[in-house]
Amino acid sequence: MNRKLTDLWVGLFVVAGFGAILILALKAGNLASFNFSETYQVLAKFDNIGGLKVRAPVKSAGVVVGRVASVGFDDQTYEAVVTLALDRRYAFPKDSSAKILTSGLLGEQYIGLEPGGDTAKLADGGKIKATQSAIVLETLISQFLFSKAAEGKSDSKAPDSGITAPPGFTAPPVIGAPGGADASAGKTNDKSGTKGETKDKK
Amino acid sequence: MRLLIEAIGHWLIDAVAKVGYGARLFGLTFRHSGMAFSRFRLTIAQINFIGNYSLVIIVVSGLFVGFVLGLQGYNTLQRYGSEQALGLLVALSLVRELGPVVTALLFAGRAGTSITAEIGLMKAGEQLSAMEMMAVSPIARVLAPRFWAGVISMPLLAALFSAVGVFGGYIVGVQMIGVDDGAFWSQMQNGVDWKEDVGNGVIKSIVFGIAVTFIAVFEGYDSQPTPEGVSRATTRTVVSSSLAVLFLDFILTALMFSRE
Numbered sequence: 001m002n003r004k005l006t007d008l009w010v011g012l013f014v015v016a017g018f019g020a021i022l023i024l025a026l027k028a029g030n031l032a033s034f035n036f037s038e039t040y041q042v043l044a045k046f047d048n049i050g051g052l053k054v055r056a057p058v059k060s061a062g063v064v065v066g067r068v069a070s071v072g073f074d075d076q077t078y079e080a081v082v083t084l085a086l087d088r089r090y091a092f093p094k095d096s097s098a099k100i101l102t103s104g105l106l107g108e109q110y111i112g113l114e115p116g117g118d119t120a121k122l123a124d125g126g127k128i129k130a131t132q133s134a135i136v137l138e139t140l141i142s143q144f145l146f147s148k149a150a151e152g153k154s155d156s157k158a159p160d161s162g163i164t165a166p167p168g169f170t171a172p173p174v175i176g177a178p179g180g181a182d183a184s185a186g187k188t189n190d191k192s193g194t195k196g197e198t199k200d201k202k
Numbered sequence: 203m204r205l206l207i208e209a210i211g212h213w214l215i216d217a218v219a220k221v222g223y224g225a226r227l228f229g230l231t232f233r234h235s236g237m238a239f240s241r242f243r244l245t246i247a248q249i250n251f252i253g254n255y256s257l258v259i260i261v262v263s264g265l266f267v268g269f270v271l272g273l274q275g276y277n278t279l280q281r282y283g284s285e286q287a288l289g290l291l292v293a294l295s296l297v298r299e300l301g302p303v304v305t306a307l308l309f310a311g312r313a314g315t316s317i318t319a320e321i322g323l324m325k326a327g328e329q330l331s332a333m334e335m336m337a338v339s340p341i342a343r344v345l346a347p348r349f350w351a352g353v354i355s356m357p358l359l360a361a362l363f364s365a366v367g368v369f370g371g372y373i374v375g376v377q378m379i380g381v382d383d384g385a386f387w388s389q390m391q392n393g394v395d396w397k398e399d400v401g402n403g404v405i406k407s408i409v410f411g412i413a414v415t416f417i418a419v420f421e422g423y424d425s426q427p428t429p430e431g432v433s434r435a436t437t438r439t440v441v442s443s444s445l446a447v448l449f450l451d452f453i454l455t456a457l458m459f460s461r462e
Contacts, residue, residue: 003243006250013253017358020365021404027387028293028368029396055395 039085040124041069044098044111049080050134052100052109058084060113065090068111084111086122093118097130109134224420227341231349231419234342238350244343248351252313252415256359259312260305264363267300268292268370275371276379288381289390292371293364297394297403298459301364303451306410309356310443314418317348318439321422322432330423345419352418356411357404364403402458409454410447417443 049071058066066086074081086092095116102109113128122128238245275291321344324330330340368390375381394400418439425435 006247009254010246010250013249013257013355014358017253017355017361020358020361021400023365024293024297024361024368024400024403025396028297028364028390029394029400 038088039066039069040088040122042084042086042122042124042126042128044082044084044128044131045074045077045079046082046098046100046131046133047079048133048136049082050100050102050109050136052082052111052134056108056110058086058098058111058113060090060092060115065113082111084113084128086113091121092116094120094122094126095130096122096128097132098128099132100134102135220424223424224416227345227420227423228416230341231346231416234339235346235350237342238346244347245351245354248347249355252317252348252351253355253359256309256312256355257362259308260359260363261366263304263308264296264301264366265370267304267363268296268367268372269374271295271300271367272371272374272379276375276381285379285381286385287389287393288371288375289368289386290393292375293368293390293394294399296364296367296371297399299451299455301367302360302403302406302410303447305360305363305407306356306414306447307444309352309359309411310414310418310440310447313352313355314414314439314443315436317352317415317418318422318425318436319432321345321348321419322425322427322435325423325425326427326429326432328427340423345423349415349419352415353408353411356414357407360407360410361404398458402454406451406454406458409450413446413450414443417446 052068052071054068054071056068057064058068066084069083069085072081072083073079082098084098092113093116095118097114097116099112099114100109101112116130271292272288275288276285279285279287279291321330324340324344330344333340333343372386376383376386421435421439421442422432425431
């Protein structure tokens with residue numbers, strides 16, 4: 001009798017313990033969303049991957065379609081080689097492009113996959129040719145500073161133009177010119193177009 | 203001066219000899235653990251004693267650690283406007299660190315001491331010698347069942363601790379403070395990996411279980427068969443198993459989570 005009771009309590013304890021492990025794996029962990037479905041591997045080469053890590057999500061249209069399987073370095077082309085493990089359920093056109101994006105302002109980095117228009121699909125071991133590197137904040141800032149310095153020099157040549165902002169950031173309003181009335185329209189123009197406009201004004 | 207050097211040398215030799223004896227006993231416990239499994243009832247009785255009787259302290263501590271994590275985590279996270287990540291913070295810190303470590307420390311205090319005291323008193327009462335006289339190995343009959351019971355109980359207790367802690371964090375974070383319910387769970391599921399985090403936490407707790415229970419068993423078996431000796435052995439169990447847990451935690455964390 002007493003023995004039976006001990007067995008019962010130990011059984012309850014063991015069941016509760018394993019139940020807790022299961023809850024942790026299912027409810028707190030990602031075992032439930034972990035799909036054991038097959039994946040296929042696709043290579044992508046980037047000039048700079050920034051802070052991309054293994055197991056970072058690969059998203060298309062915001063939906064996770066795969067994970068970064070490995071990150072390597074190619075010493076022939078001096079590029080980063082990223083292997084993506086994509087879910088077999090999703091096929092992508094051969095000319096899809098991969099971008100390294102950041103979720104939020106300071107969030108983790110992930111790969112955004114944009115489908116192309118090719119009828120042929122990416123196969124296992126395929127390569128994504130069109131890639132866009134991570135945006136490195138330091139490079140961005142130095143580009144901004146250099147363009148600002150360059151603008152300052154051109155300003156000294158033509159002192160009548162008082163606006164010092166680089167053309168890519170805020171287009172100076174051009175009175176009478178169509179599309180130059182607001183800054184956003186000026187932004188959509190490419191750099192040379194905006195420059196041309198400002199030169200016309202000068 | 204000569205006495206001092208002699209004392210230091212004596213202490214050093216004793217310490218090294220004790221480590222050697224411990225290693226030998228560890229091997230012996232493994233070799234004699236046949237009975238712990240062939241007569242599994244012995245082990246079950248010990249699991250009942252070690253596991254079930256530790257349940258209350260583990261569950262209550264887990265709940266309160268979860269509460270505190272919820273409060274503290276919320277205070278820190280809301281400063282950066284990311285209180286949505288509260289579930290992730292609570293679950294990761296529990297599953298990776300606090301669950302195994304705090305459980306092992308409580309386990310050393312609750313179960314380790316009682317194992318040491320029991321075996322020490324058996325030795326003081328010459329029960330162990332009596333067993334040897336009857337050609338029953340005390341290592342197989344007394345030590346091994348306790349050792350395996352501790353090794354089996356520890357990961358289960360740690361998992362219960364973590365699960366209850368996550369629930370405690372949920373109570374404080376979602377029910378009391380009002381963090382979004384969906385974000386709490388979804389962020390947790392996004393960030394906690396079942397293999398990397400939960401699995402490694404379980405491995406940690408198994409290693410801690412081996413360390414704590416073996417130290418308890420060893421100290422009891424090695425104690426001086428006097429009331430004073432048993433009390434000293436019990437103290438040593440708590441001190442050295444707590445230190446061993448913290449040391450092993452550092453090593454395991456460095457091995458498991460240092461890549462990236």
